[in-house]
Amino acid sequence: MLPSLFICHGSPMMAVEESAYTAFLKQTGTRWKPRAIVLFSAHWETRVATVSFAAGPLPTIYDFGGFPDELYRLTYPAPGSPDVAAEVEARFARHGIETRRDASRGLDHGAWVFLRHMYPDADIPVVTISVQPFLPAARQLAIGEALRGLGEEDILVIGSGTTVHNFGEIKWKQEHAEPWAAEFDAWIADKVTKRDAEALADYERLAPHALRAVPRPEHFVPLLLAYGSASGKTAPRVLFEGFQMGTFSLLCLEM
Template identity: 85%
Template sequence: MLPSLFICHGSPMMAVEESPYTAFLQETGRRFKPRAIVIFSAHWEARDVTISFADGPLPTIYDFGGFPDELYRMTYPAPGSPEVAAEVESRFRRSGIATQRDESRGLDHGSWVFLRHMYPNADIPIVTISVHPFLPASQQIAIGEALRGLGDENVLVIGSGTTVHNFGEIKWKQEHAEPWAVEFDAWITEKVLNRDTEALADYERLAPHAKRAVPRPEHFVPLLLAYGSSSVTALPRVLFEGFQMGTFSMLCLEM
């Protein structure tokens, strides 16, 4: 049985970097050998849950600007899987969740940047799913719950985002983490580890510094989606934690 993961996808520059974090991603890829991967990406937003039905090789999306030319020459030509996409679609519909199909979407940097470290051969089928940032947290968890059990079928569900993601608060050359950001991550981590679904569904009111940490929720809701998809009997654990530039969280969780 595979768990669900929340992975910090980081800056596009991570694609060309070697660091303790990329070493962690490589080790995580060696731990899990799924038949397919389903990703909720912070960089694909839609009003309805939209599922990629592209077959592949999937095009690489360069949804960023101002980076070195070598990033724009990189590709991650993983296959898609209309079959797994149809299975995902069926699960959503059985749960009463409206869905749309996208027949051509490739992999945005919320997917391929970390996948090229986890699975460098790009040989595992990928299905991506959009996020709607402004649904209530309880509804985000419920959307994830529709996919509960995919891990039993050797499908790895990943929420790709960042817990603390506020460009207005970044301290570009600061090595130590800001206390308020650490407090927010610690609260989120404690609630996930204790499977406190009620508290997570009310994080905007209960979590310390929630508005400061999550001024716009598109990077945070993949955590809730992945959490919802995980087994209620799973024992969550922290896979990686730390901060870059004072406030940018690198927290990753297994759930």
């Protein structure tokens, strides 16, 4: 049985960097070899939950600008899986969740940047799902719950985002975390590891510095989606903690 993961996808530059964090990603990829990956990306927003039915090899989406040319030459041609996409669609339907299909969607940088470290051979089928960031947190958990049990089918569910994601607060050359950002991350990690879904559903009111850490929720809701999809049969745990530029969290969780 596979867990669900929340993975920080980082800056596009992470695709070509070597660091303690990319070493962690490489090591994490050796722990599990799923038959498919189902991934919620913070960089695919739609009004209605949309599932990629592309068969692949999936195109690499360069949804960023102003970076070195070498990034635009990188590809991650993983296959898709219409069969797994159909299973996701059916599970959502059983829970009354409206969906749409996208027959051509590739992998945005919320997917391929970290997957090329975890699974460099690009040989595991990937099915991406869009996010609807302004749905309430409790609804995000419920959407994730519709996918509970995929881990028992050797499918790895990943929420790709960042817990603290406020570009207005970045300290470009600062190595240590700002205290408020670290406090928010510690609260989130504590509630996840204690399986306190009720607190997570009310994080905007209960978590310290929530609106400062999450001024816009698109990068945070993948954590809630992944948490909801977890089986609950294993103890959640922190996989990696750290910050870049003072306020950019690298928190990763196994659930």
